[in-house]
Amino acid sequence: MRRVTLVGDDIKRLPVEHPAQWMKVFLPAPPGRKPEGRAYTIRRYEATAGLMEMDFVLHGDNGPASAWAEKAKVGDVLQLAGPRAGYRVDPAASRHLMVGDATSLPAIAAILEALPPGVTADAFIEVNGTDEEQKLETAASLNVTWLHSGSEPPGTTGQLELAVQGAVLDLSDCQVWVAGESFMVRAVRTYLTVDRLLPSGRLHAAGYWKMGDADHRDRD
Numbered sequence: 001m002r003r004v005t006l007v008g009d010d011i012k013r014l015p016v017e018h019p020a021q022w023m024k025v026f027l028p029a030p031p032g033r034k035p036e037g038r039a040y041t042i043r044r045y046e047a048t049a050g051l052m053e054m055d056f057v058l059h060g061d062n063g064p065a066s067a068w069a070e071k072a073k074v075g076d077v078l079q080l081a082g083p084r085a086g087y088r089v090d091p092a093a094s095r096h097l098m099v100g101d102a103t104s105l106p107a108i109a110a111i112l113e114a115l116p117p118g119v120t121a122d123a124f125i126e127v128n129g130t131d132e133e134q135k136l137e138t139a140a141s142l143n144v145t146w147l148h149s150g151s152e153p154p155g156t157t158g159q160l161e162l163a164v165q166g167a168v169l170d171l172s173d174c175q176v177w178v179a180g181e182s183f184m185v186r187a188v189r190t191y192l193t194v195d196r197l198l199p200s201g202r203l204h205a206a207g208y209w210k211m212g213d214a215d216h217r218d219r220d
């Protein structure tokens with residue numbers, strides 16, 4: 001994961017109001033080619049400074065965004081479009097459950113920062129190893145389970161699915177966020193809605209990427 005700080009006057013005027021809002025980031029392209037766009041979460045936003053931070057998972061040079069982030073240096077220029085919709089924290093929910101891989105860690109961290117005191121939050125997050133764990137700030141009472149994928153891409157090992165299924169989770173009055181690799185998201189969503197009868201209105205589930213697919217996105 002590499003954190004990139006973006007600055008610009010136009011950034012001062014963006015309507016960033018909710019955690020997990022995201023931007024379409026257009027990567028510089030060779031002359032004559034259209035820039036390719038990829039979705040990245042606004043990890044932190046400071047309107048007055050015209051600044052935003054994004055955390056890029058480095059998964060190699062097989063995608064334009066990861067390849068760009070690996071080599072990014074001060075002074076590089078990106079085009080951005082957005083921001084797009086984020087996550088509305090339900091003030092009536094007393095419990096929050098968050099499940100995700102490294103691509104959704106920026107969103108999970110931002111959502112946790114937006115939770116009010118007096119609620120509980122359970123987070124299940126898969127990253128490559130302890131070096132990739134992050135300090136999470138929240139006013140909620142947080143119970144976080146870090147999972148490690150080793151040399152496999154986080155979100156593809158099946159560990160998140162097993163951890164959620166094996167946990168004792170009270171889903172009454174619970175708002176749930178699941179995002180990351182598409183197959184993982186589907187499996188967790190099916191478990192929660194079919195086996196645990198979580199009403200779909202309490203669940204936000206989004207495939208942020210899919211093994212083998214460029215620029216994949218699914219959402220419901």
Ligand SMILES: Cc1cc2nc3c(=O)[nH]c(=O)nc-3n(C[C@H](O)[C@H](O)[C@H](O)COP(=O)(O)OP(=O)(O)OC[C@H]3O[C@@H](n4cnc5c(N)ncnc54)[C@H](O)[C@@H]3O)c2cc1C
Pocket residue numbers: 022038039040041042054055056057058059062063064065066067102103104106107153154207208209210211212213214215216217
């Ligand atoms: C709303 C939204 C918000 C997102 N926020 C973030 C964010 O904050 N940080 C972040 O890192 N990602 C985030 N993502 C995921 C990111 O957009 C995808 O991972 C994207 O495919 C990366 O583009 P790329 O150019 O690196 O690779 P692509 O050109 O899209 O894909 C090339 C190859 O790399 C594989 N690949 C793509 N992503 C990964 C990965 N994470 N690990 C392993 N292999 C991969 C693909 O399966 C494909 O085979 C978000 C996605 C969405 C929809």
